[in-house]
Amino acid sequence: LRNGVPEVIYCEGKSPEHIRGIVPRLAEHSANVLATRASEEVYQVIKEVYPACRYNKSARIVLVNPQPVVKKGSIVVAAAGTSDIPVAEEAAATAEVIGNNVKRIYDVGVAGIHRLLEYCEDLYTANVVVAVAGMEGALASVVGGLVSCPVIAVPTSIGYGTSFGGVAALLSMLNSCASGLSVVNIDNGFGAGYQASLINQLAVKEPKEEEQEREATEINWQ
Amino acid sequence: LRNGVPEVIYCEGKSPEHIRGIVPRLAEHSANVLATRASEEVYQVIKEVYPACRYNKSARIVLVNPQPVVKKGSIVVAAAGTSDIPVAEEAAATAEVIGNNVKRIYDVGVAGIHRLLEYCEDLYTANVVVAVAGMEGALASVVGGLVSCPVIAVPTSIGYGTSFGGVAALLSMLNSCASGLSVVNIDNGFGAGYQASLINQLAVKEPKEEEQEREATEINWQ
Amino acid sequence: LRNGVPEVIYCEGKSPEHIRGIVPRLAEHSANVLATRASEEVYQVIKEVYPACRYNKSARIVLVNPQPVVKKGSIVVAAAGTSDIPVAEEAAATAEVIGNNVKRIYDVGVAGIHRLLEYCEDLYTANVVVAVAGMEGALASVVGGLVSCPVIAVPTSIGYGTSFGGVAALLSMLNSCASGLSVVNIDNGFGAGYQASLINQLAVKEPKEEEQEREATEINWQ
Amino acid sequence: LRNGVPEVIYCEGKSPEHIRGIVPRLAEHSANVLATRASEEVYQVIKEVYPACRYNKSARIVLVNPQPVVKKGSIVVAAAGTSDIPVAEEAAATAEVIGNNVKRIYDVGVAGIHRLLEYCEDLYTANVVVAVAGMEGALASVVGGLVSCPVIAVPTSIGYGTSFGGVAALLSMLNSCASGLSVVNIDNGFGAGYQASLINQLAVKEPKEEEQEREATEINWQ
Amino acid sequence: LRNGVPEVIYCEGKSPEHIRGIVPRLAEHSANVLATRASEEVYQVIKEVYPACRYNKSARIVLVNPQPVVKKGSIVVAAAGTSDIPVAEEAAATAEVIGNNVKRIYDVGVAGIHRLLEYCEDLYTANVVVAVAGMEGALASVVGGLVSCPVIAVPTSIGYGTSFGGVAALLSMLNSCASGLSVVNIDNGFGAGYQASLINQLAVKEPKEEEQEREATEINWQ
Amino acid sequence: LRNGVPEVIYCEGKSPEHIRGIVPRLAEHSANVLATRASEEVYQVIKEVYPACRYNKSARIVLVNPQPVVKKGSIVVAAAGTSDIPVAEEAAATAEVIGNNVKRIYDVGVAGIHRLLEYCEDLYTANVVVAVAGMEGALASVVGGLVSCPVIAVPTSIGYGTSFGGVAALLSMLNSCASGLSVVNIDNGFGAGYQASLINQLAVKEPKEEEQEREATEINWQ
Amino acid sequence: LRNGVPEVIYCEGKSPEHIRGIVPRLAEHSANVLATRASEEVYQVIKEVYPACRYNKSARIVLVNPQPVVKKGSIVVAAAGTSDIPVAEEAAATAEVIGNNVKRIYDVGVAGIHRLLEYCEDLYTANVVVAVAGMEGALASVVGGLVSCPVIAVPTSIGYGTSFGGVAALLSMLNSCASGLSVVNIDNGFGAGYQASLINQLAVKEPKEEEQEREATEINWQ
Amino acid sequence: LRNGVPEVIYCEGKSPEHIRGIVPRLAEHSANVLATRASEEVYQVIKEVYPACRYNKSARIVLVNPQPVVKKGSIVVAAAGTSDIPVAEEAAATAEVIGNNVKRIYDVGVAGIHRLLEYCEDLYTANVVVAVAGMEGALASVVGGLVSCPVIAVPTSIGYGTSFGGVAALLSMLNSCASGLSVVNIDNGFGAGYQASLINQLAVKEPKEEEQEREATEINWQ
Numbered sequence A, B, C, D, E, F, G, H: 001l002r003n004g005v006p007e008v009i010y011c012e013g014k015s016p017e018h019i020r021g022i023v024p025r026l027a028e029h030s031a032n033v034l035a036t037r038a039s040e041e042v043y044q045v046i047k048e049v050y051p052a053c054r055y056n057k058s059a060r061i062v063l064v065n066p067q068p069v070v071k072k073g074s075i076v077v078a079a080a081g082t083s084d085i086p087v088a089e090e091a092a093a094t095a096e097v098i099g100n101n102v103k104r105i106y107d108v109g110v111a112g113i114h115r116l117l118e119y120c121e122d123l124y125t126a127n128v129v130v131a132v133a134g135m136e137g138a139l140a141s142v143v144g145g146l147v148s149c150p151v152i153a154v155p156t157s158i159g160y161g162t163s164f165g166g167v168a169a170l171l172s173m174l175n176s177c178a179s180g181l182s183v184v185n186i187d188n189g190f191g192a193g194y195q196a197s198l199i200n201q202l203a204v205k206e207p208k209e210e211e212q213e214r215e216a217t218e219i220n221w222q
Ligand SMILES: Nc1ncnc2c1ncn2[C@@H]1O[C@H](COP(=O)(O)O)[C@@H](O)[C@H]1O
Pocket: A081, A082, A083, B177, B178, B179, C008, C009, C010, C011, C036, C037, C090, C188, C189, C190, C191
């Protein structure tokens, strides 16, 4: 099995008929097809045709044509509150299916900073960290300040009033004073898991030979 | 000298003539009049008439008719970045002048959380903390999670792009998952220092006698 | 019984199963656990397991393991319109449960300023005032101008059109020309009640001894 | 002299040459031509050609071809802060020039509600009130609650941070819980003065005869 | 019967029990009580107790204790599209009940300007015009340009996409290049009808005697 | 000379050196190169190298290597206020240079609808109309209702307060109830002139032969 | 049959009774009346009275009194994602019914640019292209860069989080660096199809005779 | 020399004195210290003390204590327009100084898609691509669709009107339909260069040994 780009179906807003039409087209030729944003109902629709499929209820993902995968490297997915878990699981499940070891660190919001600090070991050894948070989104900045690997920040729509459906968390993450942090769309767990996988796979691959023996050169400005 | 409500002149957008007209009216009857958002030019204008006045350049405050004050209790003013210092100083200077002990903890942004944690002692013994931050404003949440006293959060307009002149920090603070945190307007150091003083003064006053001997009563819902 | 930090469960968006799982974990070791944003349905779910629990329907709070509390000091909760009462009650009920005397002043919106002015006595003797208002949120400013204690302003999502779900009231409160006013998130009655309690408890505690005999010192600027 | 629609030139963003070209075209045939948003420089430009013109510096209005006017009825212009005075003066001066008695009530912001209440007499006898305020704009609601005549509310761009150049005040006014209140654009003193004049002139005119003797009729719904 | 301030109940978001509680309290002492934003269900609830009440279904207003009224003067209510009619009817019905002659001019949107121009006669003889429009809200500007009486503009939430629930129409009206135009909140038909009534009633009243014989005075600037 | 796509340089924010570098690169091979958003200073810089160039000061366009053009068809450019003329001129000048007859109709804002109606003849015979307006942008809707050819609407940044730099006019235009109207960016006179030219050139070209003799066919839905 | 302006009923938010009232009024005198935004239910309502009507389910349009039409010229409707098809179909179906040849190019989003490039032939020979896209809306810019005919861009409300119901796509289209592109409201397929038809019909019409023999004239600036 | 985290000074808004104070503190112990957002004036200030420093004028970066670096792997920095080059250069220069091979591909905006497609070779062999664009920001989506490595998207503040200082480009990038794309703050070239470096350095490092021989495991959902 190739650890590579997954086939994905975004199910939000698609009718059962629509789902029934699309899934077989993709699942005919591919293993580990992902149906994301899948409700229980969508799961039942798919299971009728693909009884072997599996449902990660929290992540809201159906895995069609499940096949074993080789998981490599290390991605940490950290989530601030329990309400952020569905988005975090979407990221984690996506990354696992496409061949990455994933360590989940949930309920580590910054209002109780000591819970996060207990996981320093995991954070320091990751190749990439996905930081998932709603409300004020401060987790991403604190994680970004702790680790020296790339951080992919995911704002969630959790909150009320001035959280504006995730905008407060998004702005917090885009304005982070920590370096090595980039951001995906609100609730885009899939996108974060996929980007983290691209980075982690670069880290576990042998470097191209020609990289091995470069010499120092001057910075030729002016 | 009464430790009480200060006379204040907000100088932003006021012409030298305007300043020359207002200051004497207030300073005639009061000591420790504050002229906030005062540029060097405003300071010079005031000094002509009140040579004894003092200028806190960083806070941009001129103190007219300076008189010694009794400083009580404990307010901590914490600031995330060096660019947030003017707003933090506005809060700190205001609080000092109206009779509060103020401890400054600057450059303790969450991208380097350990620097903040070194000041736990000060934070734990304060009656109230003022947390000043721009960019993603995460400092307020982290401080709010550490302390059990009230926190007054001040977003600053420091940042660029999606900081939107302090809106990102403001939203972060309003959506904080920490309890015991309330917020003032962007860059409103004066308002934060004044609110912190009201709280600290309550803490250092003797409670009214009748408070002493209450009995436990039932919560009478339904 | 300790008058202190309450255990709180935020029930909005949590399923009955979720609630059934969390409540016992917290209520096992604590009295006066608060379940906020609790619908009738949530109340019934909790009552099955904790028949002694009480429901403040207006505040939408369930009190699990209710125990008598010593109520101290004085918090005034003022609300502008009758539609703002649920948020005001969330603040008032929270504050009561954690040991504060609470005086409610409802339906005192500024379109009929005389009704508010009748309560001057209560307002003047409070240690802290919570001002709750939707629509244009002007109550907070008027209250802030009347009292010299700290005011915690709570914008509510009541209104239509350009109230933008509470944003109009929030902006009004953040831009108040009254001093001694800080703001919490839209509809955050719990947060306001908790912050008011922190302040009121400071006021009813004996000051630390070392505060007693300070001398006046000079303001050492420049 | 007819008390009627004034000729107006909006000078903001117009060059001296532009002004020199437009003014004579209007002033040739009309008395009491208004040049609004006129800087000192614009005034000098106009004075060269029309030495008899007058400049209301605070209102930033030049009156070209000044002629006596009959002032009728009663308009009250109330302003919250001293920084709001230029906009209030634009409204007041406009209304005066086109034939209205204008009573100014300045510096009556709601943070000191008692100052406003001292003017109840003037407010109660006005045909229309113009309420001018920046920051949180609460003055309009309080005035609207006191009087039973129409109120024209003018938000000003005075404020900082979340005042967003007058948007906070505007939203406050649009969401006022007082009835009989309508709103003009931010800083549009001219528009408010003009609308107030239209209303005041209706009040001082004899009603049309046919109005005199109507009978009560039923409300014919359904 | 006094033509005066009506008693009003805003029914949106109020439960049947709530309605049943409030209505009698107001209707006990007053005739022509208005229940606005009243659904069919609310109407049925009220009719049980007040069988004589009447329902204006389009305006969504229930009139409790209906009594004949003397209608005076002239208010024109103009609406752009058929979808704007409910808001226009709220304005028109409110104005009628409190004693004003109301002329409705509906479906006169500016995309077919000739339909509006056919009503010039009615527009020119009105004491005040209420202009109701959603989408781009241009009707208010065109009407404002045609008439010389005050115009009260009401943006409606009709539209989709960038109409942003009435914000597009609101901004259009606030920025109108026509003079003599002021604006109320989105969908606030009641507020517009009430403000129009205040103005129309000023027009049909005898002016106070002392207005009769003023002399022209100079504009005393500088 | 080919009437075709012009070479264009957008000069805003470019330094004189930058301009000096780019212009010759384009002007070497092309006639009628347009330098838009060109200040007097930019014009002088270009004139040094290309003394034959011409400057349309109002449109802020420099024409480099001017050559006669064949002007065809008919584009009307209508502008609401005199302050909108620079943007209208940018559209008109662009269209002329690339081979279109352009009729300008300026100062026809809807606050005086009769001025616009005087130009019905020109509007009815145009192949395409460009409607330029700031403030409330209502001109586009009114024009769109009058004509049956395509209208290209250009919002301008003219206005203050809630015009938000052209956003009010933009929203008005996007929400127009008139059909046959599409919109370009705020102040984008060039884009409007170019789009209008594309349309007008289609109108003046001979249709492709094969268009001549089609038969009616059924609409084959379902 | 005249290929001309269609009679259109916008059905969104209209009740069955409302529909039953309007349709006959328009369909009495006209063929090919369009009922847009029509649900299945609306279709059934119309079919009862007009059994010959046809329903384009994807476009959500009912065609009442269907008559054959002569289709001329060439409009390409390109859509980025499958979720954008309903809006694209609204544009395409509208254009067809009023007499235009329409070529659909769907599922050509820029994340797989090669699929779009396969249709270059169709794009190059069109008289006008309608580009329909949600999410980031980049299709419009890429198409605009490929073709030299006018492009009408339609943002759709497809997306989540920061797509803000189509605002992200709208801004992308308004800021396109491609020339010859104008934009309609979010989801306004009808408006785009209509505008495209106006343009295509200009292209297939014989030019007016007098256009034939113009001479080149100088650009007469300065 | 270690290829690692650089010492950085963000110079925007810092006074010459401030710069003079900070630079030596960092440059004392480190080579290749970066002073970003450095104006010519800042460069001169630094050069006085560190004559060996170098200035990348386009990137606005001063390199203090320049030392040769070993450049590894491959980062492509692509920029849409020439006005985006300063931000692209900030990213490119940052990445180079901290040890990465950087290939610049400028002026490849999507309005001329063929220019971008010429660089497919470079894009396909990069370990990470930085995509820099203002206005509609579509470059990021198109690049993201072409490559299978991670893309870091940087919106710039280039544009006018509805570009809203980079917000249009930011939203476009956050809503990209391409996978493997994450975003940094508007104009944050430094942040993008730094994040790209973190990723590229992971790619050129030897993987940790234990990664070498994993077996495929089942996805253990449910
Ligand atoms: N009504 C409320 N409004 C806002 N925040 C609340 C409310 N009730 C509880 N909280 C906060 O939510 C936290 C519990 O959230 P959770 O873990 O999701 O139950 C508490 O510690 C409080 O800080």
